[in-house]
Amino acid sequence: MRPWMLLPILCAISVPVAAKESMNVLFIISDDLTSTALSCYGNDVCQTPNIDALAAEGMRFTRAYCQATYCGPSRASFLSGYYPHATGVLGYKSPRPQIGDRQTWPQAFKDAGYYTARVSKIYHMGVPGGIETGGDGADDPLSWVERFNSPGPEWKAAGVGETLEGNPDGSRPVVGGNTFVVVEAEGGDEVHSDGKTAAKASDLIREKREQPFWLGVGFVRPHVPFVSPAHYFEPFKPFSKLSLPERVEGDWNDIPKLGINYKTSMNMKMDLRRQRKAIGGYYASVAYMDAQVGKVMTALRESGKADNTIVVFTSDHGYHLGEHDFWAKVSLRDESSQVPLIIKVPGKAPGVCNSLVEMLDLYPTIGNLCGINVPEHVQGTDISKMLDDPNHTVHEFAFSVAPMRKGFLIRTDRWAYIQYKEDASGGMELFDMESDPKQFTNLATSAEHQSIVAAMKLILKSKLAELRANDLAESVD
Numbered sequence: 001m002r003p004w005m006l007l008p009i010l011c012a013i014s015v016p017v018a019a020k021e022s023m024n025v026l027f028i029i030s031d032d033l034t035s036t037a038l039s040c041y042g043n044d045v046c047q048t049p050n051i052d053a054l055a056a057e058g059m060r061f062t063r064a065y066c067q068a069t070y071c072g073p074s075r076a077s078f079l080s081g082y083y084p085h086a087t088g089v090l091g092y093k094s095p096r097p098q099i100g101d102r103q104t105w106p107q108a109f110k111d112a113g114y115y116t117a118r119v120s121k122i123y124h125m126g127v128p129g130g131i132e133t134g135g136d137g138a139d140d141p142l143s144w145v146e147r148f149n150s151p152g153p154e155w156k157a158a159g160v161g162e163t164l165e166g167n168p169d170g171s172r173p174v175v176g177g178n179t180f181v182v183v184e185a186e187g188g189d190e191v192h193s194d195g196k197t198a199a200k201a202s203d204l205i206r207e208k209r210e211q212p213f214w215l216g217v218g219f220v221r222p223h224v225p226f227v228s229p230a231h232y233f234e235p236f237k238p239f240s241k242l243s244l245p246e247r248v249e250g251d252w253n254d255i256p257k258l259g260i261n262y263k264t265s266m267n268m269k270m271d272l273r274r275q276r277k278a279i280g281g282y283y284a285s286v287a288y289m290d291a292q293v294g295k296v297m298t299a300l301r302e303s304g305k306a307d308n309t310i311v312v313f314t315s316d317h318g319y320h321l322g323e324h325d326f327w328a329k330v331s332l333r334d335e336s337s338q339v340p341l342i343i344k345v346p347g348k349a350p351g352v353c354n355s356l357v358e359m360l361d362l363y364p365t366i367g368n369l370c371g372i373n374v375p376e377h378v379q380g381t382d383i384s385k386m387l388d389d390p391n392h393t394v395h396e397f398a399f400s401v402a403p404m405r406k407g408f409l410i411r412t413d414r415w416a417y418i419q420y421k422e423d424a425s426g427g428m429e430l431f432d433m434e435s436d437p438k439q440f441t442n443l444a445t446s447a448e449h450q451s452i453v454a455a456m457k458l459i460l461k462s463k464l465a466e467l468r469a470n471d472l473a474e475s476v477d
């Protein structure tokens with residue numbers, strides 16, 4: 001047979017590829033969720049059976065890092081395909097003015113004929129403010145065929161509430177804003193935003209439509225306020241039984257001022273009782289969010305579409321629950337910069353992958369798995385080979401930033417290097433993640449580690465130069 005005679009046969013065997021191209025994508029993102037609160041990542045107090053079930057069927061990544069350690073820039077980054085310092089979206093804005101007509105991740109699917117929709121928070125939305133009002137936040141309308149918001153009462157929910165932050169004498173009422181508030185709420189799941197999100201997402205999954213879908217499901221818990229139906233608090237009571245993370249005397253003495261997180265036990269004026277209750281409130285919010293994940297997964301299974309749907313579960317960044325007396329996000333320590341990440345692709349074996357990955361890798365990876373044209377501008381790397389071989393690696397290091405602190409993180413297998421200000425004038429931290437995984441001893445000023453510090457500085461410099469050399473009109477400092 002002459003080679004050209006093979007052509008029709010090759011065309012015929014491309015049919016399964018075409019079938020693969022119509023794979024749906026269900027992208028579930030929680031807000032401010034640290035992997036350390038999930039039972040599939042080793043937490044033995046907070047049980048997350050639904051996320052665990054997904055992890056048991058997919059690839060669970062233990063070293064996935066966000067590209068910025070708070071909502072706005074993290075979401076703008078992985079959705080646009082650019083690092084925060086490439087677009088200059090370092091705050092709570094849509095990336096659209098910076099990227100012009102370049103395709104975002106969901107938009108690339110939309111332009112390829114997918115039905116794309118978001119339910120609740122995918123791009124940045126203020127929590128609780130934006131959820132109380134039900135607005136679109138820093139959304140990007142071009143990404144979606146349809147979009148749905150899930151307003152909820154947040155801190156105003158009926159129930160037993162307490163403001164833990166800045167309230168040492170207990171006289172402060174329950175308040176809104178980015179404040180540690182716990183509400184053990186009356187009523188069921190659908191009183192709140194995430195319950196509504198799960199119901200709407202389930203409806204959209206069940207709907208019959210011609211096109212494949214890219215559906216973004218954005219849960220706002222466990223972001224503050226820690227509000228959930230009261231029964232989710234029960235496993236964590238009495239709060240006085242909850243343990244606080246290990247702490248060492250003089251922990252802050254060897255780190256730069258910018259390395260002390262913006263929220264600490266001290267500046268939040270939270271005594272040990274309040275700290276334990278904060279952990280209980282966070283865990284209850286995680287348990288509630290996990291139950292909503294379960295509803296969406298049940299809808300997927302019952303719709304008959306599970307065998308043709310890639311499921312991704314992640315968070316926009318991590319969170320401190322009292323480690324080093326730090327709370328919340330922004331810090332570049334592992335609890336805050338590392339994110340839970342589970343990717344389930346039908347037909348692929350489940351597993352655990354310890355290779356370094358970045359949230360930016362989602363766009364090209366899921367794009368390629370679905371046969372979508374991934375635009376040239378995308379700065380992430382396809383990690384799909386890891387789904388077949390968890391020992392596969394693509395990154396020597398993961399890169400993250402905390403613009404609010406002028407902070408940069410270079411995270412290799414062995415080292416976590418954190419630098420404040422681009423010229424390092426804000427100080428440095430270097431942690432040996434093998435001998436000191438909880439990051440208690442800053443080695444950046446130790447004489448014997450100066451060659452590593454120097455190497456890390458160079459890596460950071462060249463990484464910033466590389467990501468700024470892009471097709472956008474201007475990158476930022």
Ligand SMILES: [Ca+2]
Nearest residue numbers: 031032071316
């Ligand atoms: Ca967030």
